Each structure stands twice: as C-alpha cells, then as structure tokens.
Amino acid sequence: MRKVLSGIVFVATLCFVGSVSRAQDPANGKKTFKAKCAGCHGADAAGKPAMKSPSIKGETADEISKAFSTSPKHASVKSLSPANVKDLAAYLATLK
Numbered sequence: 588m589r590k591v592l593s594g595i596v597f598v599a600t601l602c603f604v605g606s607v608s609r610a611q612d613p614a615n616g617k618k619t620f621k622a623k624c625a626g627c628h629g630a631d632a633a634g635k636p637a638m639k640s641p642s643i644k645g646e647t648a649d650e651i652s653k654a655f656s657t658s659p660k661h662a663s664v665k666s667l668s669p670a671n672v673k674d675l676a677a678y679l680a681t682l683k
Contacts, residue, residue, distance in 0.1 A: 611673045612677065613678040616674035616676065616678030617678045619674060623664050623667070628643050632679060644683055645683045648673045648675075648676040650676075652669075655667070655672075
C-alpha cells in the first residue's frame with residue numbers, strides 16, 4: 588500500500604512540474620525584438636508612421652500572436668515559439 592501511495596505522489600509531482608511554465612524572460616524578448624521587430628517598429632517600439640508600422644509598446648502575448656496570424660507582413664516571425672512570444676511581450680511591457 589505504501590508503494591502504491593508513493594507512486595501516486597511521484598506521478599502527481601511529475602504532472603505538476605511539467606505543467607508549470609517557465610518564467611518570461613524580457614532579456615530574451617529584447618534580443619528577439621531587435622532581430623525581428625525593430626526594423627519596422629523602431630528601436631523603441633514606437634512605430635514608424637512612414638512605413639505604416641504601429642507602436643507595439645506594451646502589447647500582450649495574445650495581441651502579438653493575433654498580429655502574427657492575421658498579417659502577411661509578419662511571415663518571418665510566425666515561426667517564433669509561444670515561449671519566445673511571451674518573452675517578447677515581457678520585453679514590450681518594459682517599454683510602456
């Protein structure tokens with residue numbers, strides 16, 4: 588009985604640890620921003636009116652994902668992982 592209970596606790600612990608997502612990393616988001624976004628949205632994410640690129644300061648991960656999926660202009664960034672998008676959003680939140 589003790590072994591069964593220990594096994595259940597072990598499996599439950601593994602499930603919990605696997606479900607916890609990693610923390611957002613603004614430093615990684617900054618690297619992604621500089622490499623993938625700054626060219627069109629400006630070094631400060633304030634946008635470039637001449638290019639019709641809006642400000643993206645403070646955009647959430649959901650807003651970023653929606654922009655990626657609905658705009659053909661974002662074809663080069665559609666391959667970003669959900670974790671990279673969250674990191675990017677964490678960085679953009681620091682620019683408010």
